[in-house]
Amino acid sequence: xxxxxxxxxxxxxxxxxxxxxxxxxxxxxxxxxxxxxxxxxxxxxxxxxxxxxxxxxxxxxxxxxxxxxxxxxxxxxxxxxxxxxxxxxxxxxxxxxxxxxxxxxxxxxxxxxxxxxxxxxxxxxxxxxxxxxxxxxxxxxxxxxxxxxxxxxxxxxxxxxxxxxxxxxxxxxxxxxxxxxxxxxxxxxxxxxxxxxxxxxxxxxxxxxxxxxxxxxxxxxxxxxxxxxxxxxxxxxxxxxxxxxxxxxxxxxxxxxxxxxxxxxxxxxxxxxxxxxxxxxxxxxxxxxxxxxxx
Numbered sequence: 001x002x003x004x005x006x007x008x009x010x011x012x013x014x015x016x017x018x019x020x021x022x023x024x025x026x027x028x029x030x031x032x033x034x035x036x037x038x039x040x041x042x043x044x045x046x047x048x049x050x051x052x053x054x055x056x057x058x059x060x061x062x063x064x065x066x067x068x069x070x071x072x073x074x075x076x077x078x079x080x081x082x083x084x085x086x087x088x089x090x091x092x093x094x095x096x097x098x099x100x101x102x103x104x105x106x107x108x109x110x111x112x113x114x115x116x117x118x119x120x121x122x123x124x125x126x127x128x129x130x131x132x133x134x135x136x137x138x139x140x141x142x143x144x145x146x147x148x149x150x151x152x153x154x155x156x157x158x159x160x161x162x163x164x165x166x167x168x169x170x171x172x173x174x175x176x177x178x179x180x181x182x183x184x185x186x187x188x189x190x191x192x193x194x195x196x197x198x199x200x201x202x203x204x205x206x207x208x209x210x211x212x213x214x215x216x217x218x219x220x221x222x223x224x225x226x227x228x229x230x231x232x233x234x235x236x237x238x239x240x241x242x243x244x245x246x247x248x249x250x251x252x253x254x255x256x257x258x259x260x261x262x263x264x265x266x267x268x269x270x271x272x273x274x275x276x277x278x279x280x281x282x283x284x285x286x287x288x289x290x291x292x293x294x295x
Contacts, residue, residue: 009034012072025052025055028231037058038071045059056074072125087139090112093153094154096149108157124177127175135177136177140161140181140183143290144159145257165181166259179244185248187211197219222252264284
């Protein structure tokens with residue numbers, strides 16, 4: 001088995017003051033990487049840095065170019081280089097379509113989609129200048145893969161992130177920079193609000209026992225630490241041949257998501273009128289939405 005030793009590597013993890021991002025940062029540091037921690041709240045950044053020996057922190061709201069360049073500059077100033085970027089920062093503003101405001105939409109797209117773009121661009125520029133390759137890991141979501149009720153803004157941003165991973169994998173291949181999207185499922189503040197999961201999560205945490213098998217195996221939902229192995233793998237030399245992929249992880253489950261592709265195709269000489277489409281329409285529709293828990 002290949003070593004997951006990241007000694008000498010330098011990583012930025014956006015939105016790493018708490019939750020999944022903090023778990024990612026801790027895992028990378030445990031594997032030997034030097035880490036730049038980021039959160040919008042300075043106190044949260046300071047607390048995270050105190051938990052991760054040798055790390056540095058940058059309090060900044062991800063989204064604009066200035067914040068992205070500050071993060072890269074902090075990595076270079078503190079550690080001399082940049083090898084790994086994990087774009088985890090995100091917010092939620094959930095509302096159904098007819099109640100979602102412009103501000104709800106723009107705030108989520110700015111942090112998730114534009115923030116991923118600006119941070120990846122700044123990181124790619126630095127990595128290409130160094131000439132030693134790199135790893136960019138974009139954090140997606142099941143909502144971006146399948147859609148989710150009340151999450152127009154979030155689902156659209158996460159779907160865009162998966163598309164950017166495929167595009168950047170093409171553009172950065174010659175520079176030996178891999179780009180992948182991770183689709184995590186873990187017990188976070190958001191999943192705790194789901195009625196099917198919340199009570200089981202609380203019961204397991206109260207009793208100090210593992211999550212039940214139906215949740216870890218059937219639903220692929222575990223702790224935030226269950227997701228970190230994939231992050232460490234994608235940051236390592238072991239993943240040098242993996243790029244342009246959307247990879248799901250959670251609980252006991254590891255999955256490779258398919259890319260959008262033509263499922264069924266019909267041809268008609270001379271093209272298709274509306275009437276001809278109606279007469280020939282016999283496609284089996286695709287499912288959509290995140291499936292309800294099996295329990």
